[in-house]
Amino acid sequence: MEKELRLRPIGIIRSPYRKPGGTPVQPAFGGDVQGEVEIFDEYANALDDIEGFERIWLIFWLHRARPHRLRVIPYRDTVEHGLFATRAPSRPNPIGLSVVRLIGREGNRLLVESLDILDGTPLLDIKPYVPKIDAHTGSKAGWFDAGRDARKVADKRFHQAEAIRVKKDEVVLRLGVRGCIETTARHVRLKLADALMKAEAQNPDGEGAVELLTAFLEQTDFKAVRASDEELAGQHEATVRIYKKTDGGVDWLKI
Numbered sequence: 236m237e238k239e240l241r242l243r244p245i246g247i248i249r250s251p252y253r254k255p256g257g258t259p260v261q262p263a264f265g266g267d268v269q270g271e272v273e274i275f276d277e278y279a280n281a282l283d284d285i286e287g288f289e290r291i292w293l294i295f296w297l298h299r300a301r302p303h304r305l306r307v308i309p310y311r312d313t314v315e316h317g318l319f320a321t322r323a324p325s326r327p328n329p330i331g332l333s334v335v336r337l338i339g340r341e342g343n344r345l346l347v348e349s350l351d352i353l354d355g356t357p358l359l360d361i362k363p364y365v366p367k368i369d370a371h372t373g374s375k376a377g378w379f380d381a382g383r384d385a386r387k388v389a390d391k392r393f394h395q396a397e398a399i400r401v402k403k404d405e406v407v408l409r410l411g412v413r414g415c416i417e418t419t420a421r422h423v424r425l426k427l428a429d430a431l432m433k434a435e436a437q438n439p440d441g442e443g444a445v446e447l448l449t450a451f452l453e454q455t456d457f458k459a460v461r462a463s464d465e466e467l468a469g470q471h472e473a474t475v476r477i478y479k480k481t482d483g484g485v486d487w488l489k490i
């Protein structure tokens with residue numbers, strides 16, 4: 236069997252949710268909040284006839300989830316369960332599955348309602364929701380039926396942190412995210428995100444993360460230097476400066 240499969244996003248999901256904390260844990264708790272699904276031009280014709288469906292399945296890559304654990308306390312419970320008995324976003328293959336209401340289509344864009352998806356999430360597939368096939372009302376739902384936690388929005392438990400831009404030449408890295416450092420240059424962002432992911436995979440708890448990141452960046456065109464020793468308590472947070480290496484030395488990376 237192949238060890239790796241290659242997936243290609245077919246579009247991108249736009250939503251008002253920028254941070255995991257506070258985002259609905261399932262579309263059922265998403266109310267009438269709207270978002271947009273943008274399909275890349277090459278797939279636009281594949282949307283024909285989608286308008287006839289009131290709801291659609293979105294299948295997406297949970298690109299900002301932290302590495303998985305095999306047992307987790309899911310959002311809607313207070314005790315641990317095997318990961319595959321939950322809908323937790325941190326998974327070996329972080330694939331998300333959400334049924335959303337389809338409000339309308341404009342060319343390659345779908346207006347949708349009731350989301351539990353972060354802005355910028357890569358979209359892998361769309362399928363129509365067909366009640367006669369998909370709905371099995373009254374089916375047993377394990378621990379969920381016990382109703383121990385009625386939480387409707389996420390907290391940070393599966394997203395230890397994120398990388399955010401704070402100044403033109405400084406980023407705050409909160410390790411634990413498969414995220415991106417916002418930059419204007421896409422290739423730069425991708426390279427840094429890749430380095431972050433590798434650093435994180437080696438050390439999910441974040442300890443020594445800046446050193447790991449620095450080492451990984453050494454293999455790229457970039458270099459990270461710790462700018463401040465001030466670790467923010469409990470946040471695994473440290474400020475680093477990112478440089479772009481050049482033949483003659485290092486340049487500040489314009490971000």
Ligand SMILES: C[S@@+](CC[C@H](N)C(=O)[O-])C[C@H]1O[C@@H](n2cnc3c(N)ncnc32)[C@H](O)[C@@H]1O
Pocket residue numbers: 254255256258259260261262296297298299300310322323324330331332333334351352353355356357388389
């Ligand atoms: C519990 S998951 C469920 C997702 C989907 N409905 C499913 O069952 O596969 C929903 C939570 O995942 C998080 N989330 C949404 N989009 C994400 C992304 N692109 N990367 C990481 N986490 C994401 C948000 O915190 C949201 O509240």
